[in-house]
Amino acid sequence: MTAVPPVQTVPDGGLAAARRRRRKPTFDRISFFAVFLGLPLAVYLLFVIWPFIQAVYISLTAWNGFSNAMPFIGLENYVTLFQDENFLRAMLNSSILGLVLPLITIVLALSLASVVTLGGPSRGQVRGLHGSGFYRVVSFFPYVIPAIVVGIMWGMIFDPNAGLFNAFLNAVGVPIGQFPWLGDARTALGTSMFIITWGFVGFYMVLFIAAIKGIPAELFEAARVDGAGRMRILVQITIPLIRDNIQTAYVYMGIIALDAFVYMSALYLSPGGPENSTLVMSQELYYTAFGGTGKFGLATAMGVVLSLITLAFAGMVFGVNKITGGSAQDERL
Numbered sequence: 001m002t003a004v005p006p007v008q009t010v011p012d013g014g015l016a017a018a019r020r021r022r023r024k025p026t027f028d029r030i031s032f033f034a035v036f037l038g039l040p041l042a043v044y045l046l047f048v049i050w051p052f053i054q055a056v057y058i059s060l061t062a063w064n065g066f067s068n069a070m071p072f073i074g075l076e077n078y079v080t081l082f083q084d085e086n087f088l089r090a091m092l093n094s095s096i097l098g099l100v101l102p103l104i105t106i107v108l109a110l111s112l113a114s115v116v117t118l119g120g121p122s123r124g125q126v127r128g129l130h131g132s133g134f135y136r137v138v139s140f141f142p143y144v145i146p147a148i149v150v151g152i153m154w155g156m157i158f159d160p161n162a163g164l165f166n167a168f169l170n171a172v173g174v175p176i177g178q179f180p181w182l183g184d185a186r187t188a189l190g191t192s193m194f195i196i197t198w199g200f201v202g203f204y205m206v207l208f209i210a211a212i213k214g215i216p217a218e219l220f221e222a223a224r225v226d227g228a229g230r231m232r233i234l235v236q237i238t239i240p241l242i243r244d245n246i247q248t249a250y251v252y253m254g255i256i257a258l259d260a261f262v263y264m265s266a267l268y269l270s271p272g273g274p275e276n277s278t279l280v281m282s283q284e285l286y287y288t289a290f291g292g293t294g295k296f297g298l299a300t301a302m303g304v305v306l307s308l309i310t311l312a313f314a315g316m317v318f319g320v321n322k323i324t325g326g327s328a329q330d331e332r333l
Contacts, residue, residue: 052307058300065289065296077301087302089276090284093189094258094306097280098313101193101257102250108201110246112139113208114234118220136209139202147199151266154195158182182267185277192278196263200256204249211242247321254313258306261286281306 059077061070081087116132142150157164160180169176181191215238223233239246261282264273271287272279281302289299 055300055307056304058297059304061297063297063300064294066294070297073297077298078305080298081301081305086272086276086279087281087284090272090279090281091305091309093277093279094260094281094309096189097193097196097257097260098254098309101196102253104193105197105201105204105253106246106250108197109204109249110208110239112201112205113212114230114238116205117209117212118230118233118238136206139205141202142199143203145199147262148266150195150199151263154198155182155267158191183274185273185275188268188273188277192260192263192267192273195267196257196260199263200253204253207249208242208245211245212238215241243321247317250317251314254317255310258310258313281309 058070060072060074062073062076063070112135116135145153156162158166158181160166160178160183165181166176166178179187181187219237219241220233223237228236258280259282260280264278264280264283267273268278271283285299285302285306288295288302
């Protein structure tokens, strides 16, 4: 029999020395972290964190935007903001847009993406609708139109006198007359949300289609063999596996909804629309800073509040995703 050589053991001190040698800084290690971590971190601190710190300081001053003098007034600007009815109305409108628009847009986009990719024949290989490429191109088209053009176009469509929308409703037997959809405080915000959703639902539809295409087809076929219907496949397979894509889309759409400056400015000639029903925080910020009052400190305070609301919205989305067990569910699948 061949003798088995004894196993050589390394003393604890030798293991510690080996670990120290591995952790010893080398030029390759230092240069890697400097280029791929240090440089991006420096750029982020310089162009993101530092301007935000400056904005917080300016919001505590009575700066008029054109002089070197910045009288420090503390929290007076924030007290003024939360006593201003216009700002409170703008904050309410922005909050409604931030809560409603992402939900409607993501649900519609996910539904359309599922129909296009998984809505084909119920027998045989799992596939989407015939001519799905055409639907992707058509749905993506509104996204490539500039927001200002979208606002002007839909403003003409909803024109109460010569718009296509009222003409169509009257033609099909709905006696709407010359109703001002964008000029009535009861319908202005809802009509604006419809227009913004129209502009973005196609983009997120294409995004979700790409995510669904990355799911192995064997999972859908196995679920179909087990008797699962389309709705069950969507809820128990598709959505959990593209959960991160949905989360990212929700955050980005929420940021767009909380801004909405271009759309509201293009749709309404008067700031805020009828009875300030469509006034958003970004509009109030702009008119406070550049409307002739020279209240840049107050406008900066509005920007800080808007940034905090946006951060809170993103944190809420990430928190809900974590609480509902997104990562753990993906691992189980």
